[in-house]
Amino acid sequence: xxxxxxxxxxxxxxxxxxxxxxxxxxxxxxAQSEFKEGHLYSIPSLLGDCIDNGFTKPEKIEAYRMLTxxxxxxxxxxxxxxxxxxxxxxxxxxxxxxxxxxxLEQLSKEFIxxxxxxxxxxxxxxxxxxxxxxxNGVGNTNLDTDRYKGLIGANIIGxxxxxxxxxxxxxxxxDVGINKYSYTNKLFDDSNGNQNxxxxxxxxxxxxxxxxxxxxxxxxxxxxxxxxxxxxxSPNYNVYTSSIASYSIVQGENINPIGPKSxxxxxxxxxxxxxxxxxxxxxxxxGYKYVFIDVRYKxxxxxxxxxxxxxxxxxxxxxxxxxxxxSSLYQKIDDSFRESDLSLTLGFVWxxxxxxxxxxxxxxxxxxxxxxxxxxxx
Amino acid sequence: xxxxxxxxxxxLLLFVGCDNASNIEPTADKYFLKFYGQTGDQEGVDVKExxxxxxxxxxxxxxxxxGTSDYLLxxxxxxxxxEWQETYDFGGDDRMTKVxxxxxxxxxxxxxxxxxxxxxxxxxxxxxxxxxMDHTYDSTNVYSYKCNDITVTSSGDFLVVGTYSGLVNxxxxxxxxxxxxxxxxxxxxxxxxxxxxxxxxxxxxxGLEVINNYAVGGPELNFLVYGYSQSGSTINLxxxxxxxxxxxxxxxxxxxxxxxxxxxxxxxxxxxxTYMTLTTSEKEAFLIRVIENPDNERxxxxxxxxxxxxxxxxxxxxxxxxxxxxxxxxxINEPNSNQTSSVILETGEFGSVKWNNILGSESSYxxxxxxxxxxxxxxxxxxAGLESxxxxxxxxxxxxxxxx
Numbered sequence: 054x055x056x057x058x059x060x061x062x063x064x065x066x067x068x069x070x071x072x073x074x075x076x077x078x079x080x081x082x083x084a085q086s087e088f089k090e091g092h093l094y095s096i097p098s099l100l101g102d103c104i105d106n107g108f109t110k111p112e113k114i115e116a117y118r119m120l121t122x123x124x125x126x127x128x129x130x131x132x133x134x135x136x137x138x139x140x141x142x143x144x145x146x147x148x149x150x151x152x153x154x155x156x157l158e159q160l161s162k163e164f165i166x167x168x169x170x171x172x173x174x175x176x177x178x179x180x181x182x183x184x185x186x187x188x189n190g191v192g193n194t195n196l197d198t199d200r201y202k203g204l205i206g207a208n209i210i211g212x213x214x215x216x217x218x219x220x221x222x223x224x225x226x227x228d229v230g231i232n233k234y235s236y237t238n239k240l241f242d243d244s245n246g247n248q249n250x251x252x253x254x255x256x257x258x259x260x261x262x263x264x265x266x267x268x269x270x271x272x273x274x275x276x277x278x279x280x281x282x283x284x285x286x287s288p289n290y291n292v293y294t295s296s297i298a299s300y301s302i303v304q305g306e307n308i309n310p311i312g313p314k315s316x317x318x319x320x321x322x323x324x325x326x327x328x329x330x331x332x333x334x335x336x337x338x339x340g341y342k343y344v345f346i347d348v349r350y351k352x353x354x355x356x357x358x359x360x361x362x363x364x365x366x367x368x369x370x371x372x373x374x375x376x377x378x379x380s381s382l383y384q385k386i387d388d389s390f391r392e393s394d395l396s397l398t399l400g401f402v403w404x405x406x407x408x409x410x411x412x413x414x415x416x417x418x419x420x421x422x423x424x425x426x427x428x429x430x431x
Numbered sequence: 432x433x434x435x436x437x438x439x440x441x442x443l444l445l446f447v448g449c450d451n452a453s454n455i456e457p458t459a460d461k462y463f464l465k466f467y468g469q470t471g472d473q474e475g476v477d478v479k480e481x482x483x484x485x486x487x488x489x490x491x492x493x494x495x496x497x498g499t500s501d502y503l504l505x506x507x508x509x510x511x512x513x514e515w516q517e518t519y520d521f522g523g524d525d526r527m528t529k530v531x532x533x534x535x536x537x538x539x540x541x542x543x544x545x546x547x548x549x550x551x552x553x554x555x556x557x558x559x560x561x562x563x564m565d566h567t568y569d570s571t572n573v574y575s576y577k578c579n580d581i582t583v584t585s586s587g588d589f590l591v592v593g594t595y596s597g598l599v600n601x602x603x604x605x606x607x608x609x610x611x612x613x614x615x616x617x618x619x620x621x622x623x624x625x626x627x628x629x630x631x632x633x634x635x636x637x638g639l640e641v642i643n644n645y646a647v648g649g650p651e652l653n654f655l656v657y658g659y660s661q662s663g664s665t666i667n668l669x670x671x672x673x674x675x676x677x678x679x680x681x682x683x684x685x686x687x688x689x690x691x692x693x694x695x696x697x698x699x700x701x702x703x704x705t706y707m708t709l710t711t712s713e714k715e716a717f718l719i720r721v722i723e724n725p726d727n728e729r730x731x732x733x734x735x736x737x738x739x740x741x742x743x744x745x746x747x748x749x750x751x752x753x754x755x756x757x758x759x760x761x762x763i764n765e766p767n768s769n770q771t772s773s774v775i776l777e778t779g780e781f782g783s784v785k786w787n788n789i790l791g792s793e794s795s796y797x798x799x800x801x802x803x804x805x806x807x808x809x810x811x812x813x814x815a816g817l818e819s820x821x822x823x824x825x826x827x828x829x830x831x832x833x834x835x
Binding site for chain 2: 186189191192193194195240241242243244246248251300302303304305309311327354355356360361362363364365367368370380381382384386389391
């Protein structure tokens with residue numbers, strides 16, 4: 054096809070499209086007029102074809118609304134339901150306007166307009182909180198002179214929310230995080246005979262870990278803002294742990310620093326751990342998308358110290374050379390400890406809607422639904 | 432189990448599965464690595480278990496650069512937490528060799544440099560570290576003493592053994608066996624007897640074992656004295672049986688033991704009828720089993736067992752486990768460097784190594800004494816080199832060497 058031929062094809066397609074649009078505009082005007090005059094039975098035929106082909110999305114939404122009301126007035130409930138479902142497919146979170154008739158408002162309550170799934174992605178910062186379960190160390194562990202201090206880490210989280218209804222959903226996360234904290238202590242007796250008072254040691258530890266939190270979320274269905282709270286459980290996998298060790302030998306006025314040196318201490322950390330998560334946040338709607346801010350407390354349940362390998366560097370020094378250095382030169386024998394964290398993240402939500410006719414749902418029925426045996430469902 | 436029950440079970444497991452202070456196994460409750468020290472350099476030379484389940488660690492401390500050494504005594508609880516730390520300064524270079532636990536306190540022995548010569552210094556310390564008694568042993572003819580061991584008999588008396596250099600046959604020189612037997616420090620009663628004649632064979636006594644724990648002064652009290660002698664460039668293990676008066680030197684070594692080129696006796700351990708000698712050659716350490724023969728006149732030596740031959744090694748101490756195997760602490764000289772590692776190992780009855788733990792792959796560590804505790808676990812002390820300072824370490828482990 055030459056260029057002239059291509060031009061004519063495009064020209065006639067455009068002309069046809071413009072004519073179709075123009076016809077649907079006339080149909081829309083005529084349908085509005087008929088609706089005002091109460092001539093309802095002609096409206097479905099005026100709008101039907103243009104809904105399929107011709108109207109823009111806002112026009113389709115208005116057309117479905119008019120059709121729904123029309124079917125309600127002519128006492129055709131199935132037609133009303135189908136039209137309203139068509140509306141909801143275009144505007145899943147359609148909200149009843151003050152100008153809408155009471156019949157439409159009643160009908161709308163029979164439909165679920167919340168998404169069935171929501172995809173989320175978010176990122177932010179966390180602050181680690183260390184709980185020492187049993188104090189170990191090369192110094193006097195009866196003296197409370199050592200200190201843990203949380204440091205700022207980071208999280209990137211991808212999530213899937215499975216919505217049971219407007220209020221309750223099940224969230225599943227893939228949480229990749231870096232947690233950091235520091236440990237400071239002093240070793241040996243100072244010149245006055247005070248224990249754990251002479252040589253300062255500092256360890257800045259960071260761990261790269263992956264969690265798979267699963268939690269139940271309760272959302273208050275607001276108009277623009279949607280506050281929510283949730284709670285659940287997270288299994289975690291510790292991928293890698295490193296500690297930046299430094300130590301100073303104090304001899305009177307002289308200070309001899311050792312390090313800092315980064316040491317791989319993954320071998321003395323438990324790979325798997327468990328956490329309970331509690332959180333809450335606020336979603337803000339923008340069109341059919343949301344942005345949200347989330348605060349989460351992740352309560353570590355598991356001891357992260359690997360007791361099997363903590364002292365194995367003595368019997369297998371060649372296998373654990375960095376632990377030899379960590380424990381012998383930098384003089385760090387770790388406590389048994391749990392790590393919790395507080396995180397603050399910002400993110401986006403992409404809901405996937407499936408408007409459908411509602412069954413009667415209560416809290417009780419929802420939980421019964423969750424626990425219902427498969428055979429009964431079928 | 433239906434889904435609801437499963438859900439509640441999972442919730443229950445989550446909370447029960449929470450690690451906390453009450454259900455976590457305290458790793459340091461039984462096994463630990465501890466460091467002790469103060470300003471300057473400290474070394475650990477000996478450790479004993481105390482009646483309260485804790486430890487008393489003897490060592491030395493140099494608190495100022497270029498200064499002299501002081502006795503150092505550290506008391507810890509059963510978890511190795513320091514309860515107190517004391518130094519004892521006699522003005523010169525003071526070197527502790529051994530620490531013993533006795534009723535109401537501790538007995539420590541070593542030497543002290545006083546008035547230009549080195550004397551034997553013995554202290555009696557109470558359980559809080561206060562000095563109860565301070566005894567210096569000296570002899571006008573002796574230039575320098577070396578205190579190597581102190582042993583308590585069943586009657587509560589004790590013996591100190593070592594070497595001295597002094598005037599022998601009218602000239603300075605010669606090292607000889609030196610034993611001082613005390614009935615009571617305050618009374619200062621002692622016996623002193625020497626072995627060796629100041630001739631070309633120098634005898635360096637490293638320690639002794641009481642063979643029969645009869646009361647001091649009893650007619651049949653015997654000692655097995657061990658050490659080494661030097662004749663020209665050859666060093667040989669020496670072993671003597673002696674009675675109380677040291678006047679009757681028993682015997683030296685039978686010929687088979689002389690197959691070793693160079694030997695130093697580091698420690699000896701007596702059992703009912705045998706004596707296990709920890710012996711060091713230039714690059715090897717050996718255990719030599721000494722068996723008392725029926726007529727009690729001679730001792731037989733089993734072929735020496737090699738316990739490690741990779742690097743230069745020097746034995747430090749040997750103790751017997753409850754299962755009759757042996758715990759050996761030693762120092763390994765790393766090749767081509769001045770660095771040393773501390774090793775503790777278990778050997779079987781004939782010297783085969785069952786396990787070993789090494790400290791000092793990154794830093795220089797040396798071993799002190801080891802002790803088998805009442806529950807069968809093992810502790811040992813030594814010196815940790817931490818860049819520009821040295822500190823005392825104490826390690827405790829299971830009877831099988833595991834520290835987890």
